[in-house]
Amino acid sequence: MYAGGGLAGLSTAKYLADAGHQPVVLEARDVLGGKVAAWRDEDGDVYETGLHIFFGAYPNVQNLFGELGINDRLQWKEHSMIFASRDIPGQFSRFDFPPWLPAPWNGIFAILRNNDMLTFPEKVQFALGLLPAIIQGQPYVEKQDDKTVTEWMRQQGVPARVNDEVFIAMAKALNFINPDELSMQCVLIALNRFLQETHGSKMAFLDGSPPERLCAPMAEYMKAKGGEVRTGARLQRIELDSGGRVAGFRLSDGSLATADLYVSAMPVDPLKPLLPEAWRAEPYFSKLDALVGVPVINVHIWFDQKLSTVDHLLFSRSDLLSVYADMSTCCKEYADEERSMLELVFAPAEAWIGRSDEDIIAATMTELERLFPGEVAADGSKASIRKYKVVKTPRSVYKTVPNCDLARPSQRSPISNFYLAGDFTKQRYLASMEGAVFSGKLAAQAIAQDWNGRHVPQQHSADGASARVDAKLPAPQPVAALQG
Structure with missing residues (x-):
């Protein structure tokens, strides 16, 4: 049983389903995805938790797309x-x-x-x-x-x-x-x-909403092998038996969800307060206090005209913005030849996470005036905003500050029926979608090794060693085979 329906939880469930288990994924929200969650507004337009980019250096993600048969959903860019x-408004360096x-x-x-x-x-x-x-x-x-x-x-x-x-x-x-x-x-x-x-x-955009175009295929794959997904199922407490092992997940509706094995694939911040008091003195768990999520804000602005952008991710190099893209050009589902929709990552966000959406949009427009001097004005006198959405994540990926790597736990906990998955756990790809997917593979591998001797597809472990391959599943393809 898995608490957390993001990429780490779904990855763990997918690979354990391959190994013959029947996973049950519990997601607190009404949508799958975790840090790649997205929603639709009243017009049917999508707004996301972040501007999610897939790199050629993401072998586990690429293997996952291939195993799900959805490689064509990655839109590879130049x-x-x-x-x-x-120093020069409107100019770019390549x-x-x-x-x-x-x-x-x-x-x-x-x-x-x-x-x-x-x-x-x-x-x-x-x-x-x-x-x-x-x-x-x-x-x-x-x-x-x-x-x-x-x-x-x-x-x-x-x-x-x-x-x-x-x-x-x-x-x-x-x-x-x-x-x-x-x-x-x-x-x-x-x-x-x-x-x-x-x-x-090399970078790729997903061709649409992550919950629909990536998470849904993962869930359907796992359910076809006997698994189950429950949304709106929020973990309230981890119940223990007399031996200190997990007896069940107490949910917010009062029900007790039970299984043979339990995995937390939640981000580290919501996990920490849910850890039972009896576990907290254990160094494996106490070290988690050193891991803290970083705030981030994702901004979406729909304009009334098409801006002069390119079909690619752009590094803004501004004080307030990190990266941005015109999703009406970069993403198939959001395509619009007449009007732009900019998606921008507002970071660092520590000083802004408590500010109003209006303040954040005003600051963003000031930055956009530098990026599009002939088309965007901070006072709105040029391209007009049709609508906007601001998505705040007070605690996103763990903050990769010095010495935090020592606090990252392995996927196998000291509790015999409890495991962890998530990009904060020990794996070589740090805080990323690749790290989340890879952590799920490592958690599935640990469970399979501990409980039934079956194994997930070959990939590198945290120290670079290889896991054994289930002969029924294809071995990974080299990154060099990437096309597009």
């Missing part, structure tokens, strides 16, 4: 990274990765060709700073969890302009915080994947 100019070069040469080529953001001497100093990570690999990366990006830059002699031109945008995109808070380990893990895998930084 292999580029596009940044708004900090890093274009040539398809005829393998990694890491395609990334090196893209960086060397771009002269808008860093000078050649700055690129050399940046490269020299990264040299230990390139030479020493993962052992070096893991040791950098004790320092912020800013501290690492000073230690390595990397010019401050690299922070202004690259790391601020990267930190906000990775974890919704600034480089003076973000663990350098997080950045190095991302750079490692992007530079080592030819298609690692």
Whole structure:
């Protein structure tokens, strides 16, 4: 039985159904998805918890799409990274990765060709700073969890302009915080994947609402194998038996849901207050106090005209916004040739999460005036807002600050019939959709190993080792096979 119907919970259930179990997923809200949840307004338009991007460096997610038979729902974009100019309104700077070069040469080529953001001497100093990570690999990366990006830059002699031109945008995109808070380990893990895998930084949009286009197929797959999904089933308390094991999940309606095994796939923040008092002294659980979700705000603005945008994710490089996209261009279901719908990630959001929607929209419009100087004005005198939606998540993915990696738990808890899944658990992809899906695989693997000896499809474990393969299921395809 699984508390949490996001990607981690659905992934765990899917792979355990493959291993012969009959999972029951309990989701507190009326919609599946967790941190990728979305809803429809009175006009039928979709608004989401976040601007969700799928990378080529997400092998577990790609395998999942293939296993569900929905690969065509990923809309792959041109292999580029596009940044708004900090100094010239309406201008953008591109890093274009040539398809005829393998990694890491395609990334090196893209960086060397771009002269808008860093000078050649700055690129050399940046490269020299990264040299230990390139030479020493993962052992070096893991040791950098004790320092912020800013501290690492000073230690390595990397010019401050690299922070202004690259790391601020990267930190906000990775974890919704600034480089003076973000663990350098997080950045190095991302750079490692992007530079080592030819298609690692290639991006795709889902072709519609995540609950409908991704979560629903996961749920239907699992139900076809005997599983069950219950929405509106909020966990209120974890009941224990006399031996300290889980006796059942007490739900908010007073009912007791029972099963043989229990998995929490909830985010770490709502999980912590639900932990039984008898467990709290256990280091496995007490360490969770060091993990805290970061606030984030997702803004949707429907305009009365089409703006001059591109079919891609854009890094805004503004103080208030992280990334944005014109979903009327990027996403099949939201397509509109006459009018734009911008979806924007407002981050860091700590100072804004308690502000009114009107304040947030006003601040966003001021930023958009810089990005679209000929088309958008903060006073609304140019493109007009038809409607907007602001979705606030006070505690989203865990805040990847220095030394938090030590607090991340494995999927197998010290309680024999209780497991954890979620991107905050120990796995190599940190706080991401890939991390959530992979954590579900690892939780399913642990349960199968502990209880019936059957195994989920081969993938890398948290330390890079491989899990055994159920012969009935296909082995993963290499990321290099990515098309689009």
